[in-house]
Amino acid sequence: MALVVQKFGGTSVADIERIRNVARRVAKTYDKGDDVVVILSAMAGETDKLIGMAHTISENPNRRELDVLLATGEQTTSALLAMLLTEMGYPAESLLGHQADVVTDCDYGNARILEIGASRLRQLIQKRHIVVVAGFQGCDVKGNITTLGRGGSDTSAVAIAAALEADVCEIYTDVDGIYTADPNVCAKARKLKEISYDEMLNMASLGAKVLQIRSVGFAKKYNIPVHVRSSFSEEEGTMVVNEDSGMEQLVVSGVTHNKDEARITLRKVPDQPGIAAKIFSPVAEAGILVDMIIQNTRPGGETDLTFTVPKAEFQRAMEIEAQVATEIGAEKVYGDTEIAKVSVIGVGMKNHSGVAAVMFNTLSRENINIMMISTSEIRISCVVEEKYAELAVRVLHTAFGLDSDA
Numbered sequence: 001m002a003l004v005v006q007k008f009g010g011t012s013v014a015d016i017e018r019i020r021n022v023a024r025r026v027a028k029t030y031d032k033g034d035d036v037v038v039i040l041s042a043m044a045g046e047t048d049k050l051i052g053m054a055h056t057i058s059e060n061p062n063r064r065e066l067d068v069l070l071a072t073g074e075q076t077t078s079a080l081l082a083m084l085l086t087e088m089g090y091p092a093e094s095l096l097g098h099q100a101d102v103v104t105d106c107d108y109g110n111a112r113i114l115e116i117g118a119s120r121l122r123q124l125i126q127k128r129h130i131v132v133v134a135g136f137q138g139c140d141v142k143g144n145i146t147t148l149g150r151g152g153s154d155t156s157a158v159a160i161a162a163a164l165e166a167d168v169c170e171i172y173t174d175v176d177g178i179y180t181a182d183p184n185v186c187a188k189a190r191k192l193k194e195i196s197y198d199e200m201l202n203m204a205s206l207g208a209k210v211l212q213i214r215s216v217g218f219a220k221k222y223n224i225p226v227h228v229r230s231s232f233s234e235e236e237g238t239m240v241v242n243e244d245s246g247m248e249q250l251v252v253s254g255v256t257h258n259k260d261e262a263r264i265t266l267r268k269v270p271d272q273p274g275i276a277a278k279i280f281s282p283v284a285e286a287g288i289l290v291d292m293i294i295q296n297t298r299p300g301g302e303t304d305l306t307f308t309v310p311k312a313e314f315q316r317a318m319e320i321e322a323q324v325a326t327e328i329g330a331e332k333v334y335g336d337t338e339i340a341k342v343s344v345i346g347v348g349m350k351n352h353s354g355v356a357a358v359m360f361n362t363l364s365r366e367n368i369n370i371m372m373i374s375t376s377e378i379r380i381s382c383v384v385e386e387k388y389a390e391l392a393v394r395v396l397h398t399a400f401g402l403d404s405d406a
């Protein structure tokens, strides 16, 4: 007998018929004798709909109230599933984030889980109840409702699995596993049998939204095996596991793209000590995350500095840098939102050279210009024009021998 945490994403609970399908799957696991805790997302499109509604009231809705509003999406599906299971004769009960003691910080819209007091969950499991927990939500120490950021139900699931020391956390979604590239972009993408936590952390942070990055962080920290699989088939999916569990180490195991960043350049910046601090401190103070940075030295004691920020923060970052440019005497600030970051990821890169050269040659053959480059031990990222993102993913996928028909 195992303790299984099962999370179902938005498309898996998009309407009553699909929630009924979820109920059948949950019941099947329960009938095998396993204990089941279910984490649900809101119905597909619901969170966007609620955000849209709030934006008809204000461009910048009150963050506390926005979280109260957004949490209703998951409240709805959880109640409906518990209701269906009860109708089917199973002892089921729904719990909202605060009832499951999901304690977070108070960063509305992007709250971090601090701890999960799992005593109520444990009591219900001991009584052989099926507990349905509303994902994506928690509450801060003052009892305010918070949400965990887009895709946050994945994190609810893995964090609850960790708190309960569950045997496995199953993530049911609209694809049947984790692929070498987004299967909706790259038709030749291959399903991976397994992937390491570190590779998945990179894939998630570089654009593969199949798992929220924080969920992978939890899984790695608490060594929770995560099984990503389809809600609509019985097929085995992909296991996200520890690197040293005897898995095959591909040089490149994934290609991702991310269109959520924009680039800002400060032209002809005086090349002096302290200038980078003047440029980056104000954006950091504004809570804006800077990702890639490049600096080019010009003759005559000047440099150009380019960096990327999330698209959502682009306007704010531009305003800040316009002021900085005046203060430090830079010639000009300009920005570009039509960019995409394309990345190749693989733990095998640690012991292989030449990966970067293959990447650059492949992009060059397609006449795709590389605007920025960054690397780490297990990934290489290039910023390219946004319109080439999908093409770049496909040609890199082929170049690294990942195509399903290769």
Ligand code: ADP
Residues within 6 Å of the ligand: 008, 009, 010, 011, 012, 041, 151, 172, 173, 174, 175, 177, 178, 179, 180, 181, 182, 183, 184, 207, 208, 209, 210, 211, 254
């Ligand atoms: P859910 O609503 O179930 O949480 P998401 O839309 O958040 O589902 O995540 C699933 C989607 O992730 C897939 O439909 C797919 O387009 C996308 N995706 C991106 N990269 C990958 C990848 N490497 N493997 C599988 N899916 C991916």
Ligand code: ASP
Residues within 6 Å of the ligand: 009, 010, 041, 042, 047, 048, 073, 135, 136, 149, 150, 151, 152, 153, 154
């Ligand atoms: N409903 C939330 C979202 O759409 C959380 C989730 O689905 O994981 O982002």
Ligand code: MG
Residues within 6 Å of the ligand: 009, 151, 154, 209, 210, 211, 212
């Ligand atoms: Mg998701």
